[in-house]
Amino acid sequence: MKIAIFGKSFGEVFYNNCHQLFDYLHQKSIKIYIYKPFYDFLFEKVNLKPEVKGFFSSPYELPMVDMVFSIGGDGTFLQAVTFVRDTGIPVVGINSGRLGFLADISRHELPAALYEIEKGLFEVKKLTxxxxxxxxxxxxxxxxxxxxxxxxxxxxxxxxxxxxxxxxxxxxxxxxxxxxxxxxxxxxxxxxxxxxxxxxxxxxxxxxxxxxxxxxxxxxxxxxxxxxxxxxxxxxxxxxxxxxxxxxxxxxxxxxxxxxxxxFTINIVERTNQSFYSTLRNKLMWGADKRN
The missing domain is CATH 2.60.200.30 (Probable inorganic polyphosphate/atp-NAD kinase; domain 2)
Structure with a gap:
């Protein structure tokens, strides 16, 4: 399995989760290509030097991979889309903060989500x-x-x-x-x-x-x-x-x-236990009322 990782920067609250992410990818022998400025951030701020197969700094350097991991918020996800373009490569949104509709995998869900993705337990949705x-x-x-x-x-x-x-x-x-x-x-x-x-x-x-x-x-x-x-x-x-x-x-x-x-459309990875309706309930706190 080959993946590309795109990101910008994030707060200290996600540092440990980021280490867990790369540890898991390394254990599963997943080949990693990473956005060079994000790699520099990991090295300088997170004290992390992941083993990678290569770097990319522009959309034209993005290799053909099985999927792209976007690490950050929805803004980072939207920037990842400008790299993926019409290649059809599915995008995984990993949320390093609090709220995200596109980057909808929270840091607490990360271990389970990584397992499901590695096992192919997901669906690919097309967005216009x-x-x-x-x-x-x-x-x-x-x-x-x-x-x-x-x-x-x-x-x-x-x-x-x-x-x-x-x-x-x-x-x-x-x-x-x-x-x-x-x-x-x-x-x-x-x-x-x-x-x-x-x-x-x-x-x-x-x-x-x-x-x-x-x-x-x-x-x-x-x-x-x-x-x-x-x-x-x-x-x-x-x-x-x-x-x-x-x-x-x-x-x-x-x-x-x-x-x-x-x-053309953008493909996104959606977990099998996740849906648009559950995202609305979780992100907009629908039903967060004592009467429910």
Whole structure:
């Protein structure tokens, strides 16, 4: 078995768990390829020098492996996706902190999860992405998002206006601080924090959620994911912020953004005793009431 490990940094609370992780991989003779900056962090901060078969520092150096372990939070998982891209390599999310929907294996569950993965006791789920197209590639060479595309006003100035078209038919002009276009996976991320609905990962939908809209009757809208969206933004500042997951760029308001479902998916490893519903209960503390 060959795996790649991607990570950034984490707190001392996960140091012992990290040692346990690499001890287990070594005992099972699993071949490891590791993100070089993460290896440096382990060596300098965690006092850990794991035996590895090789390093990678960019998406183009990622070897073909059986799966990628993302160690960190959901932000780290989203960055791991930019390395995996359309290779189809399944991603395992190991949470080194407290809350994570994508990095959903907690440090307490790590020993059991490693055993299950090594024995093949898991399922692979496919998650859809959004693709951003524009006259030029705005955010590097990977204009895709697993969670959401968002547009924001650039500073604390007046709100912006986002004109939205669905399959070239005019939908609405949103007067707001911004707008989020989300996948079902991203429905529990930024979109949820501004009042968007929670969507099942298999719902084949796209969510349009305004950020602090001026018209209080404007509400989030769910549309089929086979529709293409066009965003035209205008505001006094002449520029706005566009972000794909955690990556952002300043864009001139003359730039037209087109968003559609990507033609590939991201594979994630889901434990057999884990489900979207149990994740909701655990992460959002549903049922955490004395009456239940």
């Amino acid at each position: 992405l959004l693709e951003l197209t524009s006259p030029k590639k705005l955010i590097g060479d990977f204009n895709f998002a697993l969670n959401e595309l968002a547009v924001h006003k650039q500073d604390s100035s007046s709100m912006i206006t986002i004109h939205v078209y669905l399959n070239d038919q005019f939908l609405n002009s949103y007067w707001a601080d911004g707008l989020i276009v989300s996948t079902p996976t991203g429905s529990t991320a930024y979109s949820l924090s501004v009042g968007g609905p929670i969507m099942h990962p298999a719902s084949q939908s796209i969510i349009i959620t305004p950020i602090a809209p001026h018209n209080l009757t404007v509400r989030p809208l769910v549309i089929p994911d086979d529709m293409e969206l066009t965003l035209k933004v205008e505001g006094r500042g002449g520029k706005f912020l566009a972000s794909l997951d955690s990556r952002s760029v300043v864009v001139d308001q003359s730039t037209e953004l087109k968003i559609k479902k990507a033609d």
